[in-house]
Amino acid sequence: MKPSARAFDINRRLFLSTAALLPMPALLRATSALAKDAGSQLASWNDGPAKQAIIDFARTTTDRSSPTFVPPQERIAVFDQDGTLWVEHPMYTFVTYCFERVPVLVKAKPGLKDVEPFKTVLSGNREEMAKLTTPELEKILAATLTGMTVEEFKVETTKWLETARHPRWNRPYTELVYQPMLEVLRFLRANDYKTYIVTGAGQDFARMGSEKVYGIPPEQVVGTASATKYEYDKDGRPTLLKEPKLMLFDDFAGKAEGIHLMIGRRPYAAFGNSTGDQQMLEYTHAGDGARLMMLVLHDDAQREYAYGPAQDLADTKVGTFTQALYDEAKKDGWTVVSMKNDWKRIFAFEQ
Amino acid sequence: MKPSARAFDINRRLFLSTAALLPMPALLRATSALAKDAGSQLASWNDGPAKQAIIDFARTTTDRSSPTFVPPQERIAVFDQDGTLWVEHPMYTFVTYCFERVPVLVKAKPGLKDVEPFKTVLSGNREEMAKLTTPELEKILAATLTGMTVEEFKVETTKWLETARHPRWNRPYTELVYQPMLEVLRFLRANDYKTYIVTGAGQDFARMGSEKVYGIPPEQVVGTASATKYEYDKDGRPTLLKEPKLMLFDDFAGKAEGIHLMIGRRPYAAFGNSTGDQQMLEYTHAGDGARLMMLVLHDDAQREYAYGPAQDLADTKVGTFTQALYDEAKKDGWTVVSMKNDWKRIFAFEQ
Helix, strand or coil: CCCCCCHHHCCCCCCCCCHHHCCHHHHHHHHHHHHHHHHHHCCCECCCHHHHHHHHHHHHHHCCCCCCCCCHHHCEEEECCECCCECCCCCCHHHHHHHHHHHHHHHHCHHHHHCCCHHHHHHCCHHHHHCCCHHHHHHHHHHHHCCCEHHHHHHHHHHHHHHCCCCCCCCCHHHCEEHHHHHHHHHHHHCCCEEEEEEEEEHHHHHCCHHHHHCCCHHHEEEEEEEEEEEECCCCCEEEEEEEEEEECCCCHHHHHHHHHHCCCCCCEEEECCHHHHHHHHHHHCCCCCCEEEEEECECCCCCCECCHHHHCCCCCCCCCCHHHHHHHHHHCCEEEEHHHHECCCECCCC | CCCCCCHHHCCCCCCCCCHHHCCHHHHHHHHHHHHHHHHHHCCCECCCHHHHHHHHHHHHHHCCCCCCCCCHHHCEEEECCECCCECCCCCCHHHHHHHHHHHHHHHHCHHHHHCCCHHHHHHCCHHHHHCCCHHHHHHHHHHHHCCCEHHHHHHHHHHHHHHCCCCCCCCCHHHCEEHHHHHHHHHHHHCCCEEEEEEEEEHHHHHCCHHHHHCCCHHHEEEEEEEEEEEECCCCCEEEEEEEEEEECCCCHHHHHHHHHHCCCCCCEEEECCHHHHHHHHHHHCCCCCCEEEEEECECCCCCCECCHHHHCCCCCCCCCCHHHHHHHHHHCCEEEEHHHHECCCECCCC
16 A cells, blocks of 8 residues: 555664774774674675765774764764565555554544444455545544553554564564665674664553664654643552643654754764755755765665666656655765675675 | 742752672672772761662662572663752742843843833842742743754853852852762762753753752753744754744643653652652652662751751641652652751862
8 A cells, every 4th residue: 555645754754993093003903893894784785886885984083083073972873664674565564554553443432443444444445445534534543652651552563563564575664674774774883883773663562672773772762742741640650641742753853853962963974865854964064064965776676676766867756765866866975876786795694 | 039830840949790799708798898899989978768768779689699689781860950859949040041041031032121021020020020920930941941952052051051040059050959969869870870851941041050969961851842843044954943842841740741751661760859759769769670769858957957847747838749749758768868967068168
């Protein structure tokens, strides 16, 4: 199914910094050690401009003798999740979760089974589901993501992530993460970058498993966030109830705004794959010194999917990586990563 | 001056975790080394139950053989700022900044000089200023904290923090931080705790200097936050404009809600000094295992101030540390820190 763009603009959207202290010959050795080391750390990347841009960025921002050296505490790198760190087709994982929660919801509230849009979701008719309007989709998100405590939500999503399977690979969604991007995350962290997920998906959902899957702790996950309400349960124990009240819409301009709210610093590196990431990349790019902006292009129908500009750059409806975004990337020197050409393998399970 | 309670409930309110890996006799040595080491790390604390509670908490949550051991990545400690980490009298520093910005604001918009509440603030008449209503105070906050880019705000506040002086000590506000609390921050970090400020004050304001003063980076400061708006300036450069639209009211229940939004984990330790911190302490306390809840009692009129329960526990108007809060602390085993008795010195400049 292809949910409407509007609605799913919820659904898309070491190096040796001490080297400078070493005498010059040692520095030269250290630098080439970085290059060699980076090569093995980025083992799933083919040699080429994308891999080189990552290595160059790390070198120029961590070498104390570099004019674009960045102090370790300021090293922030942000990553979109859907389509950048893991598979987003045929539907954002986050939205899949909401759809798959509907039967559970209807069990608790049987009256809903004859009420739209729940009725359509229960029918399992994908063609009909694809026709759901934005307000209908929002109703499903609100009904499945709010009304429970944050602890209850954690239990539900953790269980779902362990049991749900992607229809194409029949594997848990958490295995459908891009191995080359896991290597970038680790490589940047080895260079003292703090790595953040900045996603249009629900923040509480995206936080589940982020530590295990990406090595990114929950406090470094920025997402679309609804309010919570502090309450006392019947035993007088404080709880936080998830409420259907939007606090942060973390997509498009909201990603730059969310970064300011949650991090308070401008990132030095930003990775995305769609128009929902455009402002985050622009905001990163507008900073001084060396910055790294990367867009993942889905052009590998065989190993993953091909959509967006890989099909037809002029057709803005096939994907959210539009011609305008592609042009902006080329004009501003952002790096476009070809999954087909830049990545030796897509998933860790492809040995 | 004493602003109304409502408004200023904006104004108020190592160890060796590897020890377990050592053979037993070495562990015993390491444990007593902790106690000795903690003593020197908490040098401004007198021996007593408060100091002991901090040391015991660190030991029991970092000793791998302890039933209440906490994995390093889950070690979160939250600190209120005003009255807990630095002086909050005669007025919250954050509000003082807003008042002192009014002349600058009026210079840019001369029409405001005859308009209330700006006229009263310009008069400098403290008695009249003390009578400003909550909506009038909110007008001043909105006018002085929004309408500029986040970069402009950073420049303004950084300059102010360097030049403004506290009326009593004639020192920068950033020197009026409590030395014993700086030691607690460092001690907990040495025990792999991530330390956060969770303040009712403006988040962007509280982030200024947090790294230099407390060793707490901006991304670990949670505060009352207004929205920003992503825009392009006349040169097409992206900027974030601070808007007069409240996103997160980070006080009272909002502190627990803000912690979930910004951190996503329940803290293991929480420090406060007023009713605005009550829910944050309750939320911390409600977690499993060992938790540390502390309230700073201002009972030292000579070296700092005495207010709240130190004057009259039954009078809820003199301070925001109410009788009810005091009773809850005693009932639930939270530690009340007496500035007079528990702290050898208050400020670093008192050698």
